[in-house]
Amino acid sequence: MGLLTYPAYSRAFSLSASNDVIIGHNSHRYKVDLNWGNLDPLQTPVQDCHEMAQDSKGRIVLLTNHTKNNVIVYDKSGKLLETWGTEYPGAHGLTLVKENGTDFLLISDYERHQIIKTTIDGKVVMTIDYPEETGKYKTKEEFKPTETTVTENGDIYVADGYGNQHILHYNHKGELLNYFGGRGTDNGQFLNAHGICYDNRDSNNPSLLVSAREMNVLKRFSLNGEFLESIAVPGALICRPVIHKNDIYFAVLRSKSAAQSDSGFILIMNENNEVVSCPGATGPSYEGNELQELYQTIRLFRHPHDVCIDNDENMYVAQWNSGQTYPIKLVRV
Amino acid sequence: MRTALIFSLLVACLGCSEKKESTFVQEQAIPLTQPRIQTTNQMIDSTVTITADLRMEGVELRYTSDGSEPTMASSLYYAPIVTDHPGTYSFRAFHPHWKPSETASITVYEKGHIPTRTAWQTQANAQYPGMGTGTLVNNTKASLSFRDKQWVGFDTIASATAYFENKPFIKKMTVSYLFDTKSWIFPPEKVMVSINEKDTITMDIPLASETDPAGLRDIGISINQEVSSIKIQLYPTAQLPEWHPGKGNKAWLFMDEWIFN
Numbered sequence: 013m014g015l016l017t018y019p020a021y022s023r024a025f026s027l028s029a030s031n032d033v034i035i036g037h038n039s040h041r042y043k044v045d046l047n048w049g050n051l052d053p054l055q056t057p058v059q060d061c062h063e064m065a066q067d068s069k070g071r072i073v074l075l076t077n078h079t080k081n082n083v084i085v086y087d088k089s090g091k092l093l094e095t096w097g098t099e100y101p102g103a104h105g106l107t108l109v110k111e112n113g114t115d116f117l118l119i120s121d122y123e124r125h126q127i128i129k130t131t132i133d134g135k136v137v138m139t140i141d142y143p144e145e146t147g148k149y150k151t152k153e154e155f156k157p158t159e160t161t162v163t164e165n166g167d168i169y170v171a172d173g174y175g176n177q178h179i180l181h182y183n184h185k186g187e188l189l190n191y192f193g194g195r196g197t198d199n200g201q202f203l204n205a206h207g208i209c210y211d212n213r214d215s216n217n218p219s220l221l222v223s224a225r226e227m228n229v230l231k232r233f234s235l236n237g238e239f240l241e242s243i244a245v246p247g248a249l250i251c252r253p254v255i256h257k258n259d260i261y262f263a264v265l266r267s268k269s270a271a272q273s274d275s276g277f278i279l280i281m282n283e284n285n286e287v288v289s290c291p292g293a294t295g296p297s298y299e300g301n302e303l304q305e306l307y308q309t310i311r312l313f314r315h316p317h318d319v320c321i322d323n324d325e326n327m328y329v330a331q332w333n334s335g336q337t338y339p340i341k342l343v344r345v
Numbered sequence: 346m347r348t349a350l351i352f353s354l355l356v357a358c359l360g361c362s363e364k365k366e367s368t369f370v371q372e373q374a375i376p377l378t379q380p381r382i383q384t385t386n387q388m389i390d391s392t393v394t395i396t397a398d399l400r401m402e403g404v405e406l407r408y409t410s411d412g413s414e415p416t417m418a419s420s421l422y423y424a425p426i427v428t429d430h431p432g433t434y435s436f437r438a439f440h441p442h443w444k445p446s447e448t449a450s451i452t453v454y455e456k457g458h459i460p461t462r463t464a465w466q467t468q469a470n471a472q473y474p475g476m477g478t479g480t481l482v483n484n485t486k487a488s489l490s491f492r493d494k495q496w497v498g499f500d501t502i503a504s505a506t507a508y509f510e511n512k513p514f515i516k517k518m519t520v521s522y523l524f525d526t527k528s529w530i531f532p533p534e535k536v537m538v539s540i541n542e543k544d545t546i547t548m549d550i551p552l553a554s555e556t557d558p559a560g561l562r563d564i565g566i567s568i569n570q571e572v573s574s575i576k577i578q579l580y581p582t583a584q585l586p587e588w589h590p591g592k593g594n595k596a597w598l599f600m601d602e603w604i605f606n
Contacts, residue, residue: 032369033442044370271379271449271489271559294400309401310443311376343369 034345035312037296040259040280040289041345042327044312048090048341049074049328056081056095061330061339063106063252064320067115067132072320072328074339075106075119083117083134088322090341096134100124104174105159105207105252106318111166122156122174127186140170140186148176148194159252161210161220163235169220171208177201179208179222179237192237193222200239203227207252209260213283221253221260228268230260230285243285247305248293250279256321258283263316263329267293267307274314278329278342279306291342313340377438377446380406387486388456388604395426395451397436408436414448431455452563454519456484457604460507467505473498473599480601482507486521487601489559491528498530499598503579507603512571515605520579521563523599526553526589531582531596538566539576555588561601568605577603 032043049072059078066072071093072086082097097103102123109116115132127140142155149155158173166184177195182188194201203226211232212218219240220233230243230253249265260281267275277292287296290306292313297304314334321327327342380399387393397406406422407415410430415437422436431453438446459482469475475497476483487495497503509515518538523530536548546566568575582596 030367030369031372032367033372033375045368046370047368269381271381275378295402307381307400308378309399309404311378311446312370 035310035342036278036280036291037289039282040291042291042342043345045090045341045343049086049092049338050090051084051092051338053336056084056092058084058336058338060332061317061334061337062104062332063318064328064330064339065106065108065117066320066322067108068110068113069115070323072322072339073106073108073117073132074330075100075103077101077103082119088324088326094133100128102156105157105171107160107162109162109166118160118162118168120157120159120170122158125152125155125157125175127157127160127168127170129186138186140168140182143178143180143188143191145188146178146180146191148178148191158205159207161208163210163218164212167235169208169210171205171222173202173204173206173225177203177205179205179220179233181235181237190237192233197227199231199242200233200237202231207250209253209255211253211255213255213258221255223250223253223262225249225251225265243281244303245279245287245306246303247307248277248279251317254319254321259288260285261319261321261327263319263331264290264293264306265315265317265332268305270307274334275308276313276316276331277306277308278313278316278319278327372442373444376444377401377404377440379446379449380436380438382434382436382449382451384451384453387451387453388484388602389429389431389453390456390484392427392429393453395428395434395453397422397449399438399446401438401440403440403442405439406436407439408434410434412450428453447558450560452561454486454521454602454604455606457519457606458509458513458515459484460605461510462508463505464508465505467499467502469497469503470500470597475601481505481603483602485602486561487523489523489525489561491523491525491530491597491599493601495601496523496599497601499579499581499600500595501581503533503581503598503600504577506574506576507605508574509572509605512573513605514570515568515572515575517606518566518568518575518577519563519602519604519606520566520577520600521561521602521604523559523601524553524557524562525559525599526555526557527559529585529589529591529594529597530599531585532562532564533579533598534582535580536564536566537578537580538568540568540570541573542576544570552582552586555586572605575605 058076081095082100102121105120107118129138142152156174159171170180181190206225207223232240250262280289317332329340407419412433435450487493581598
């Protein structure tokens with residue numbers, strides 16, 4: 013009996029020719045794992061998966077606005093390690109802060125109108141309330157922070173992306189030092205200052221990157237709040253900038269002029285802030301210095317809201333309003 | 346016999362373990378996004394140019410012009426289509442690694458007779474006046490966004506009379522409207538047309554279903570006579586259906602064009 017000629021064996025040799033699809037362009041291309049991190053929604057539910065970060069132990073920390081478990085901690089394989097947090101109804105921004113070798117988290121909660129600093133296992137160590145002293149806020153309800161970023165000396169910058177569009181600058185004790193921005197279309201102003209990121213890739217000239225999501229623009233400011241430049245990303249409603257090594261990664265909530273709202277994708281810029289790859293969307297192309305409009309080409313992502321890049325160069329994508337789905341893992345090829 | 350059965354089960358099982366499924370998304374599992382369609386005009390004067398695009402390596406766009414769903418056997422789109430034929434042009438994207446897209450369609454209309462005068466008995470909602478009372482007969486179509494100034498929005502009955510001085514023979518009237526249930530914009534539930542102050546046509550429009558995609562829609566009304574005046578009354582959906590988050594409330598009616606051919 014010719015067992016060795018049985019199709020199972022011939023298939024064994026063709027397994028390398030897998031049918032996995034690959035998304036992205038140029039240097040940044042990925043396989044897509046939709047099963048990563050899927051949990052029992054009755055035990056460990058998510059509402060919107062807003063943001064993610066990798067901690068010093070290599071664990072993947074997810075922030076959701078589901079108050080049964082606002083924080084879900086996974087290992088890189090997607091195994092559930094722990095959950096905590098029941099008091100963050102507007103849990104939106106998640107930033108990892110390392111202080112003398114210890115991890116802390118900064119949570120931006122736009123419903124509590126507060127920034128909350130916690131230990132990595134959820135003990136609250138500091139809160140920052142609305143910046144009344146600026147005179148720019150009549151009530152605390154006008155302050156709807158979406159994101160934070162922290163510099164080497166511990167200074168905290170807060171983006172009030174759903175509120176009055178100011179960038180607030182605090183020292184590590186939470187004392188207000190400065191503010192800038194505000195709602196508007198001038199160079200130094202924002203419509204939906206949704207994300208902020210400390211950019212020290214050029215260590216001699218550290219700066220701040222702020223995404224003005226509704227404007228499809230990334231803006232750069234000095235640490236004192238002077239406007240430096242705008243980087244246009246036509247068609248892309250970019251969420252927060254995430255710097256990993258020399259590249260900047262963005263979840264794009266949706267394509268500006270798409271027929272469907274759930275038309276998001278991922279965008280990656282290189283060290284020169286040029287778009288090099290758009291997983292799930294059109295390949296980036298420049299005419300002269302002008303980036304052509306980007307838009308979704310495959311119905312994979314719904315409303316991507318944040319990305320986290322781990323130490324293996326793989327990416328995790330947290331999504332807003334996607335039908336309570338868990339994050340998607342993209343494995344770099 | 347039994348040995349043979351066990352042996353074949355064993356082989357089958359070997360087959361299973363060899364066929365270990367990849368954890369990654371496979372070819373033909375995820376659909377493409379529908380192509381983007383643009384047209385120079387949706388009202389044909391001499392010709393219109395229709396452009397379709399899905400900028401992605403390996404994508405093929407195929408189209409039909411008879412309203413049917415494009416398949417792999419339909420015409421290949423390789424350059425903008427210049428046409429003088431009214432009708433519905435439908436496009437769909439195909440790719441060896443991805444599922445075909447949904448169909449994206451656009452309808453181009455024959456330019457109609459423009460009324461000499463239009464008298465309104467009711468008014469559009471103050472928030473959505475369009476470009477004034479002439480918006481519905483300006484031979485200009487609106488985009489999918491309800492904020493487009495070519496849309497006139499009503500939350501009460503829309504009632505107007507169009508007068509034609511030279512009494513043209515009108516075969517058909519088309520009312521084009523926006524369908525966008527997420528924005529509470531529904532088709533009218535009833536249309537009444539009185540021709541030359543005598544013949545009255547009433548049409549009841551079936552209720553929209555939850556799964557219908559947003560888009561530009563139209564209602565055709567057969568007239569087939571010489572017309573000196575035509576009174577049009579459109580009733581917005583009075584109560585949003587059970588499945589809608591705003592159930593029981595009244596819906597919006599958004600129209601961009603009345604076309605008299």
